[in-house]
Every structure is written in structure tokens, then in C-alpha cells.
Amino acid sequence: MLVAAHVSSVPYRQCAILRSTGSVTVSQLSEFERGIRTGVYNRRKITVELDHTHELPDLRSGPHGHPECSECGRTIWSDPKLAGAAIVPMDGGIVMVQRAIEPAVGKWSFPSGYVNRGEKVERAVEREVREECGLETVAERLVGLYSEDDNEIVLAVYEVRVTGGQLRVGDHETLDVQVVDVEDLPELAFDHDRGIIADWMGLRP
Secondary structure, eight states, X not given: OBSOSOBOOOTTSOXXXXXXXXXXXXXXXXXXXXXXXXXXXXXXXXXXXXXOOSSSOOEEEOTTSSEEETTTOOBOOOOOEEEEEEEOEETTEEEEEEEOSSSSTTOEEOSEEEOOTTOOXXXXXXXXXXXXXOEEEEEEEEEEEEOOTTOOEEEEEEEEEEXXXXXXXXXXXXXXXXXXXXXXXXXXXXXXXXXXHHHHHHHOO
């Protein structure tokens, strides 16, 4: 939960967003009346100037179609979220995972997950394959970028090459992992999965 919804540009001060999760210790100084706090984060002392101090701002519709803060008028940009997925050719088929989490529990899809801030997309795809399937891989080519109207997620799909590891269920998000025949697919989790497989097959020599 954010202590500060957003921060001002302050010369001569290092601005940051403090979190009230216990990882940050905040002490209130005499400057608190001016909206300034200090704290320790990852063993570094930081100074934060707050526009206002409630946990989440009340938002109103802005003239440009994006919400804005009702107190300071700053635009709140709702950026898309990037996810990565892997097509893993193996033993004449492709590796698919049976989902253990919503949405689509029990149905099958590609190894996939969100890209972390600052993480290269290819490395994120390789990480997800390792975490979910126990395989070490190298991303070789982009199959496609997939997005839909009114869906905040953009999906980057890569074909990867297996370089090591052992095929196994790797985490709590996966019920099962198998090599499946693309001509005899299990019940797929998402409408776009079949189209992505078709796109990948169209790239094959």
C-alpha cells in the first residue's frame, strides 16, 4: 500500500515512494508540515516530499480521457502491463502447462508470466519456463505481439530452444506440464492460444 500516491520533482532531494509494508521505517521531522519525510530503505536514507499524504488519491475524470488526482490535478497514467510467453518445441510437440490459478484453472496454455520492471523481455520468458517447467532455455525469435481492445495486457510470445534442465512441475501456479501434439491439443485456457500456435507454425521452414 502506498504512503504517497505520487511525488513532486524536488531539486537537491532524492525523491522516492515509500511503502508501508514494514520494509521502510519513517520518522516524522519538523519539516513534516511541509510534506517532507525521511526513511530508511534498503539501508539507504532517503528523503521524500509528498504532494499529499492519504494512501490513495480520489480520482476524477480528466479532459484528456485519463483520470487525474482531485487534490493536485496530476494525471494518473494507466500504462499497459507486459507479459511474456514461450513456445517450447520438444520431442515433436510443444511444452504446455496446466494452470493451477485463475483464470482458467485446469486448462492448458504456454509457460508465461509478467515481465518485471527493468527485466529484458527475453530473460523474463526464459525465467518463466524455468520456474514453471524446470527447463533452461534460450529465446530465439519473436513469434508475435498480441493485444486486444479493452485489455491492459500486452503479450510477447517467443520461440525458445531447450538447453538443459528436466521437464517437471516447477511452481504452485502449475498443476501439470506435458509435451503435447499441436494436432491434438488439450483444452486451451485462452481464446488466442490456438491462433498463436498457428502463427508459430506459419514461421516454421
